[in-house]
Amino acid sequence: MAKLGFRMITPTGAIERAMQRNLSIMANAATGAMNQAATNIKKEGRTDIVSGGFSRRFANSFRANVYPKSGVSVGAAALIFDTVKYFDIFETGGTVHGKPMLWLPLPSAPKKIGRQRMTPALYVKQIGPLFPINRVGKAPLLAANIGISARQRATGNIGKITNAKLRKGAAGAGPKQAVPLFVGVDDVTLKKRFNLRRITAAHAAKLGAYFAENLKDD
Structure with a gap:
């Protein structure tokens, strides 16, 4: 049998453009998922703090920042924190x-x-x-x-x-x-007055679902 050879010829830069497009879709989904989780954590956390008998102003010291602060990234991350130095004692008692x-x-x-x-x-x-x-x-x-x-x-x-x-x-x-x-x-x-770690862990566990929700190929 005669030897046959073949190869795929693609337009210059086509593979690179396809990879970049997929990377952009993934970055948008990852950043959207992180924003969704952070928003839910902050909202539920502040509600939990008020339910524990604290003021709305005290609850508003509970923050959730998403990084990068501008643009999108497949390595998107969130920082959950509070600006009151004695805050943690009410989480643990x-x-x-x-x-x-x-x-x-x-x-x-x-x-x-x-x-x-x-x-x-x-x-x-x-x-x-x-x-x-x-x-x-x-x-x-x-x-x-x-x-x-x-x-x-x-x-x-x-x-x-x-x-x-x-x-x-x-x-x-x-x-x-x-x-x-x-x-x-x-x-x-x-006494322990709120449950912010539990709320944060619950939404961190949903990041895969949030990612799927935000994965759109436009």
Whole structure:
């Protein structure tokens, strides 16, 4: 039998163009899948945080960034994170120890100064000095002076503690009275309040399905 030979002749660059087209389809699908997963994780995660008793503002600190930030890539990736440094304790639960003590705002103290959560350090920085009240057999307190009227001093009814009254007391003019603002404790045990790792893992497991949904040959 005579030997036969053959070869395929393709237009110059045809294979390269076909490979590039397939790569583009794959990159679009991979990036679309990652965006879909990240969007779902962020939405469900924030809902879970609010369900745990936290504010919408606190929930909005939970973020999901997709990379690359522009364009598409077959190696698309997502970074799930939060901007609050103590956030993770509410995911796992656990005990927070003081160094040497934790100072917790009393219910009667203002909850915030401006838009920031009330803390001793913020109080000293924004309003004025604090001084300790040591109690035998009881937790220590941090107190400040509050500005009051002559009538309030006479009746003993100082009304609601506000930042304005505290600033007046810190200024030192007029009648004033000491009021406790913080109580010191050695440690605080916090319960698990949300399930962000479970939510993230569930959508990571769906990446194959998201990829298939986004795989379109236009």
